[in-house]
Amino acid sequence: MQTEEKRGVDAGIARFWHRLTDIGDPDPLPAHDLADTGVADALAVIDVGHRTPSAGAIHPHECYVVSRAGDGLALFQVDARARICRRLRAARSPELALTAANLPVPRPGEAHILVVTRPWLSMRKYGHRGFLYTQIDAAHLATSLLGVARDRDPRAVLRLRVDHRALSELLGLGLGLREVHSVVSFGSSGQPVDTDGWTGLDARDADPLAEFQNPLELACRTVIDPQLSLSDEPPSLTPRPISLATAAASAEPPSGTWTELTRLRKSSKQFRPGVAIPESRLTQAVAAASWRLPIDLPADGIELTVVPQGDRRATMRACMLQRHLGDAGAYVLLHTAHDELLDHRHTLHEMIFRAGAVGHLVYLGATAAGLGVTGVGGFDGPRWLRIAGLPADHKVLYVLALGQDDHTGTKLDRLQPAYAQAER
Ligand SMILES: Cc1cc2nc3c(=O)[nH]c(=O)nc-3n(C[C@H](O)[C@H](O)[C@H](O)COP(=O)(O)O)c2cc1C
Numbered sequence: 001m002q003t004e005e006k007r008g009v010d011a012g013i014a015r016f017w018h019r020l021t022d023i024g025d026p027d028p029l030p031a032h033d034l035a036d037t038g039v040a041d042a043l044a045v046i047d048v049g050h051r052t053p054s055a056g057a058i059h060p061h062e063c064y065v066v067s068r069a070g071d072g073l074a075l076f077q078v079d080a081r082a083r084i085c086r087r088l089r090a091a092r093s094p095e096l097a098l099t100a101a102n103l104p105v106p107r108p109g110e111a112h113i114l115v116v117t118r119p120w121l122s123m124r125k126y127g128h129r130g131f132l133y134t135q136i137d138a139a140h141l142a143t144s145l146l147g148v149a150r151d152r153d154p155r156a157v158l159r160l161r162v163d164h165r166a167l168s169e170l171l172g173l174g175l176g177l178r179e180v181h182s183v184v185s186f187g188s189s190g191q192p193v194d195t196d197g198w199t200g201l202d203a204r205d206a207d208p209l210a211e212f213q214n215p216l217e218l219a220c221r222t223v224i225d226p227q228l229s230l231s232d233e234p235p236s237l238t239p240r241p242i243s244l245a246t247a248a249a250s251a252e253p254p255s256g257t258w259t260e261l262t263r264l265r266k267s268s269k270q271f272r273p274g275v276a277i278p279e280s281r282l283t284q285a286v287a288a289a290s291w292r293l294p295i296d297l298p299a300d301g302i303e304l305t306v307v308p309q310g311d312r313r314a315t316m317r318a319c320m321l322q323r324h325l326g327d328a329g330a331y332v333l334l335h336t337a338h339d340e341l342l343d344h345r346h347t348l349h350e351m352i353f354r355a356g357a358v359g360h361l362v363y364l365g366a367t368a369a370g371l372g373v374t375g376v377g378g379f380d381g382p383r384w385l386r387i388a389g390l391p392a393d394h395k396v397l398y399v400l401a402l403g404q405d406d407h408t409g410t411k412l413d414r415l416q417p418a419y420a421q422a423e424r
Contacts, residue, residue: 029086029203029206030201031200032086032087032201033200034198034200035195036069036070037067037070037074037076038068038069038108038109038111039065039067039069039076039085039111039195040193040195041067041109041111041186041187041189042065042067042078042111042113043065043085043195043198044152044189044193045145045148045184045186046063046078046080046145047083048259049141049144049147049148050063050081050141050144051144051265052137052140052141052144052360053140053267053360053363053375054133054137055122055126055133055375055377056125056126056133056413056414056418057411057413058121058122058125058133059141060118060120060121060122060133061115061116061118061134061141061181062078062079062116062118062178063078063080063114063115063116063141064076064077064078064088064113064116065085065113066094066106066111066112066114066170067106067110067111068106068108068109068111072094073090073094073095073105073106074087075087075088075094075170075171076088083197083198083199084199085195085199085200086200086201086203087201087202087203088171088203088204089203089204089205090170091170091171091172092169092170097169097170098112098170100163100166101162101163101166101167101170102159102162102163103159103162103183103185104185109187109188109190110185110186110188111186112183112184112185113145113149113183113185114167114180115138115141115142115145115180115181115182115183116171117135117137117179118177118178119131119221119224120177120214120216120220121134122137123223124216124220125416125418126377126418127418128223129377131224132352132397135181135349135352135356136352136359136375136377136397137356138181139353139355139356139357139359139360140356140357140359140363140375142184142357143158143293143357143360144360145158145184146158146293146294147258147259147293147364148259148262149186150186150258151255151256151257151258151259152189152191153189155186156184157184157185157294158184158185158239158294158295158296159182159185159296160181160182160350160353161234161235161236161237161297161346162180162182162183164180167183168180175218175221176221177220177221182353237298239294239295239296240295240296241292241293242293242295242297242299243290243292243299243301244289244295244302244354244358245290245301245304245354245361246301247289247290247301250290250291250292251287251291251292252291252292253288253292253293253361254368257368261364261367261368262364265363265364265367267363267374267375268372268373268401268405268406268409269324269374269406269408269409270405270406270408271324271325271327271328271329271401271403271405271406272327272403272404272405274327275404277329277402277403281369281370282329282330282369282402284368284369285362285368285369285373285402286304286332286362288361288362288365288366288368289304289358289361289362289365293357297350302334302336302351302355302358302397303334303335303336303394304333304334305333305390306330306331307330307331307332307333308330309329309330310387312326312327313326314387315328315331315387317380317383318379318383318384318387319376319378319379319380319399319420320378320380320419320420322376322412322413322420324409324412325376325401327406328402329402329404330402331376331401332362332400332402333384333390334354334355334398334399335390335395335396335397336351336395336397337391337393337395338393338394338395339393341395351397352397356398359375359398359400362400362402363375366402371403371404371405372404372405373401373402374400375398375400377398377413379396
């Protein structure tokens with residue numbers, strides 16, 4: 001090999017080797033005192049509210065906070081699992097961005113939590129279906145944050161019809177790898193919040209694009225149809241209490257218990273085989289689906305059908321042969337007419353949101369009723385339609401399995417292979 005060519009190869013190998021072996025300092029940032037930044041209430045909400053179900057326990061989303069600090073508006077990125085709160089430099093004026101996004105500028109004590117999706121994290125495991133899971137996971141998170149925030153401040157609201165472009169600019173999400181999903185807004189509870197367990201870091205001088213350089217993540221973005229990007233907005237609506245499921249009666253969520261139910265909630269890994277669910281408990285769990293929540297969406301709900309356990313082999317097959325799900329006592333199908341779903345790109349996003357949000361309410365209802373529950377993303381939609389006798393032109397968006405929790409088993413979808421997605 002020519003010496004010059006060899007030197008080029010050596011330099012290439014050295015760079016590659018460096019990437020393999022040097023993972024760098026996880027957070028080479030100066031500490032930041034979180035006192036007087038107005039972020040404490042948001043941290044208290046996120047601390048509990050982020051404990052949500054997620055396909056494969058991947059949690060492909062992030063939380064950002066805008067609050068009023070002593071010196072104006074402050075922007076933070078919150079990593080709830082690591083309990084790190086990074087102060088960011090806003091990529092544009094927060095006042096202008098919030099106003100453009102139809103959001104009120106927070107007064108002292110008020111804050112917005114921005115839920116941001118990062119589809120790649122789910123799509124690298126589940127392929128295209130990971131995009132659906134990302135949206136459902138984010139709906140769980142947004143609903144959970146809203147409920148926990150309402151326990152602290154009854155005026156808390158959730159908005160989806162915000163100007164996503166303005167908020168993306170505020171966060172500096174230039175490459176489209178992350179997308180703003182929704183915004184939870186609330187005021188302070190007035191109770192003191194202890195931020196001692198959190199690490200505050202000052203990232204205002206860090207390169208905001210440094211973490212967006214993964215070529216695999218860029219490639220993932222290219223398979224998402226640009227039509228699905230939320231670039232232009234449907235007419236904005238004022239948040240008001242609505243029921244997200246089509247149901248005869250809607251009800252107020254029980255006040256003050258959401259936070260407690262969120263702490264108790266978990267996904268069942270195994271149901272007790274052959275044990276029927278008492279009718280009253282099933283009714284209590286499903287009734288939660290029609291809790292009214294203050295959201296800026298039209299009141300068209302997603303349809304909900306309860307399927308009692310019948311032919312165990314058939315229901316297990318409809319759950320992509322996930323054995324543990326065949327022992328459930330009943331299933332909740334969340335579905336809608338296909339045409340309605342594709343009427344407009346916002347209908348698609350908003351209907352998937354309703355599926356995830358109603359799924360979240362069923363989780364909380366089942367927890368209150370003492371029933372085991374798990375969300376199911378690995379399902380065969382047409383098969384479920386046939387089992388439930390539903391019209392063939394409907395699409396099932398999400399399934400929940402309910403039963404007597406056996407408190408044993410392993411959550412197989414947390415394993416690396418995406419076994420229930422027809423991946424072989
Ligand atoms: C969109 C979605 C799809 C899911 N799909 C399945 C599934 O097909 N099978 C299963 O056993 N669990 C499924 N789960 C449950 C997750 O495994 C569970 O939420 C995750 O392991 C975290 O556990 P936790 O809910 O107890 O916190 C799903 C959850 C969500 C939100």
